[in-house]
Amino acid sequence: MSTNSADQLKSLAAQVSALTRLSAANPKWLLVDVYIDIASSKTGSSRKEFTRMLQDCKSRDIEIILSKSISRFGRDTVEILDALNQLKVLGVRVIFEQEVLDTADTDNDLMISIIEAIAQAENESRSDNIKWGIKQRAAQGTSKLYNRKCYGYKNDAEGKLVIDEKEAKNVRLIFNMYLQGKSVLGIVSELGQLGIKSPTGKDKWSKRTVDVMLSNEKYSGNVRLLDDGKHDVLYLAEDNNPAIISKETFQAVQIEKQHRSNVTKSEDGNERKSKKYSSKK
Template sequence: MQYNPTIHFIPPKPPKRERRVGIYCRVSSNSSEQLKSLSAQVSALTRLTAAAPQWLLVDVYMDIASSKTGSSRKEFARMIEDCHSHNLEIIFTKSISRFGRDTVDTLEALNQLKTLGVRVIFEQEDLDTANIDSELMISIIEAIAQAENESRSDNIKWGIKQRAAQGTSKLYNRKCYGYYNDEDGNLAIDEKEAKNVRMIFSLYIQGKSVLGIVKELERLGIKSPTGKATWPKRTIDVILSNEKYMGNVRLLDNGKHSACYLAEDNNPAIISKETFQAVQIEKQHRSNVIKGEEGNQRKSRKYSSKK
């Protein structure tokens, strides 16, 4: 007996997508560069989710917010609520730094999600909370956070140094007593306060001590830079040492043996360079610290006002 079988094509059954996945992405501002980063995060994580046969993408959560601790993350909160409702089993995110704002914030969220039985996978660090015990996870997060903070600090310091070297730092035009910033942000002389600055330098050269200058200012009823009737001695010391009053600004000066940047004729001068230098020489003369063969030593008697 001859058979004529009918051939049917039976396609393979697609694997059951039984793991409900949520993607979380965050950027710290709505600048065009940050929005491009957000789009790239979503695109990359969506492709990776689709490539996992057992995963079903349920939702994408996107926060565009400040990285400050107190800032609102509505999408993050919505994602946590979905975890409480058992709508999510896995959270897929780019990195630890994108998931949490700081170490404490990250650990609190992970502990909460662990209690709910939700896995968190960090794509960049190749970490999965399902495969790592709590203590190790804490150590890893703290180590990464410390490295990121150090890197961020180095970047900030580098940026400050570059702006100082290029003359673009706003610190060059940071106002102090005797000055104000004009509409262009440049330093301009406040004549009312500048008159007091000139008097302070003049009194010092005439022989007045710092305490004597304080008493004279208070006798004349001149308010301090903070608007108070009393003048701290420290304020007078700072004024007498500030090169800005002769038109110069020195940045990143951390002591005699450190490199720094000096902007000469940066701003209009309140006193002459000669007056400023004369005060510095007088300050050194009055100092109760003298240099000797055995190092710095204090004089047996401090300077007192001549008048």
């Protein structure tokens, strides 16, 4: 279990009850013990009961193990396969109720294939759940990404974005220089001559840093999430934070960037223009 919440504890109790009834239904079986490991975000998973179970198997106190499912048997594929190999050597039979698998009747190679397939499916499901959670927080406006700071901003005591005026004046300078005709490399050179340190404290700004800043809509007060080409939903939070530049200025820079681009799209794909943009230095 991942937490010891009331719902999960009820689920655990139901699982133990079901497995107890299953063992009681077979007159040849005698219930020896119940092994339960409960993990929480604070304590992690020490797996003390799992270790005790293996030790009891080595002491020949157990001949059969009943488990709710393969995923509940171990923390990961490696641990599960290692434990099953140990138990096989000890002659201990393992029955997985959910998958209807019995190691006594299942070829070892097939068992390994089944476990790996289940692990892969669970990893994919976990990944989908994480993506779903990100989308939900974005849609509800509760994502921390809305208030992630960047150059020109800082977080106040409540975690909200506020303008860092010392850095904000440099942001305005960069946008203005671009609209005045300077290229990104020209801006990098100018910043160096003015002795303005980069966001990481270096004497020279990188071309990419300036280019990314000129495309950062957050400076106009808006924030877009999930705009990476991999998601089918895009969330726009207008006036999410105080603006360093006007929306008109930001839009003008995006139009200018498109105009200066030396790549134009055609029906067949991307084709380079024959002449590159020449800017003021």
